[in-house]
Amino acid sequence: MIQNVVQKLQEKFSPRIISVNEFRGEFTVVVKKEEIVSLCLFLRDHEECQFDYCSDLCGADAYTPENRFEVIYNLYSMSLNHRIRIKVFVDESSLHCPSVTSVWPGAEWPERETFDMYGIVFDGNNDMRRMYMPEEFEYYPLRKDFPMMGIPDSIPLPRK
Amino acid sequence: MGLEHALGDSAFTTTIDSAINWCRKNSVWPMPLGISCCGIEMMAFAMPRFDVSRFGAEVFRFSPRQSDLLIVAGTTTYKMATVVRKIYDQMPDPKWVVAMGACTSSGGMYRTYSVVQGIDQFLPVDVYVAGCPPRPDNLLHALIMIQEKIQRGESRSTPMTVAAERAEKQQLLQIQGINN
Numbered sequence: 001m002i003q004n005v006v007q008k009l010q011e012k013f014s015p016r017i018i019s020v021n022e023f024r025g026e027f028t029v030v031v032k033k034e035e036i037v038s039l040c041l042f043l044r045d046h047e048e049c050q051f052d053y054c055s056d057l058c059g060a061d062a063y064t065p066e067n068r069f070e071v072i073y074n075l076y077s078m079s080l081n082h083r084i085r086i087k088v089f090v091d092e093s094s095l096h097c098p099s100v101t102s103v104w105p106g107a108e109w110p111e112r113e114t115f116d117m118y119g120i121v122f123d124g125n126n127d128m129r130r131m132y133m134p135e136e137f138e139y140y141p142l143r144k145d146f147p148m149m150g151i152p153d154s155i156p157l158p159r160k
Numbered sequence: 161m162g163l164e165h166a167l168g169d170s171a172f173t174t175t176i177d178s179a180i181n182w183c184r185k186n187s188v189w190p191m192p193l194g195i196s197c198c199g200i201e202m203m204a205f206a207m208p209r210f211d212v213s214r215f216g217a218e219v220f221r222f223s224p225r226q227s228d229l230l231i232v233a234g235t236t237t238y239k240m241a242t243v244v245r246k247i248y249d250q251m252p253d254p255k256w257v258v259a260m261g262a263c264t265s266s267g268g269m270y271r272t273y274s275v276v277q278g279i280d281q282f283l284p285v286d287v288y289v290a291g292c293p294p295r296p297d298n299l300l301h302a303l304i305m306i307q308e309k310i311q312r313g314e315s316r317s318t319p320m321t322v323a324a325e326r327a328e329k330q331q332l333l334q335i336q337g338i339n340n
Contacts, residue, residue, distance in 0.1 A: 157282045158242050158245035
């Protein structure tokens with residue numbers, strides 16, 4: 001049961017958990033970013049959790065003065081068929097977040113994508129290159145202050 | 161195209177020119193560049209139902225070195241633009257370009273930072289095809305327009321021949337005459 005998982009998390013990580021939210025049976029746990037790797041390890045290895053699959057990892061820009069960015073982890077357990085969502089706040093003053101590639105190696109590309117779109121650097125991910133945008137691109141397109149049509153001449157076109 | 165530079169602007173060379181253009185227009189070798197969903201319609205255009213071989217353009221070459229018509233079929237991102245241009249540069253002269261579909265012609269529904277708002281920003285385009293994606297008959301129509309251009313000796317990528325320039329001027333005069 002996913003309720004048991006959330007209870008276990010609260011018992012073990014209670015001072016580092018910022019909030020727990022339930023919406024239509026889906027649980028979202030917000031945790032301090034320093035704790036994300038140990039929490040993920042716990043979720044993967046505990047016999048009542050068994051979150052063996054990191055189905056998605058993405059960023060979000062709330063454009064607030066504090067805790068501007070979020071990193072959102074959507075986890076799924078193939079053996080127990082349940083899901084949980086973990087959130088971490090990343091402030092603009094230090095755009096670093098611990099990488100979970102040591103827990104799920106498949107998180108490498110989603111972390112690169114989040115870096116490409118929001119500029120959040122994942123410490124511990126050994127391949128922090130851009131995913132979609134050209135290597136020499138200087139901006140982060142999914143940030144709220146990036147204009148939708150881009151910055152003129154930021155990506156060179158071949159000459160006519 | 162090329163010939164008259166060697167032989168001069170005489171009656172003989174213009175006749176040869178039109179004969180060569182006639183041969184050329186009936187054996188267009190397209191280079192398919194199916195970058196997204198328009199590519200599927202481009203495949204249908206080559207398949208038996210629409211059958212592009214009726215117009216002599218069934219030899220799809222996957223090497224730009226062997227083709228003279230570039231069909232850019234699909235959304236062209238900034239990252240892809242250098243590739244499209246490279247393929248275009250590898251094609252031997254004379255060559256023609258079809259911008260197939262709304263995305264290729266103008267960016268289409270992708271009004272974003274990552275999509276080039278029309279490939280004519282970095283390529284000379286001969287014919288634009290409307291539609292999202294265009295039906296294969298629409299692309300056939302574009303091919304026929306390209307054939308007419310070839311017969312006239314026109315191509316956006318190479319300088320115009322004397323005869324083609326004269327023909328275009330005449331055509332313009334005709335259009336102006338109709339408008340007046």
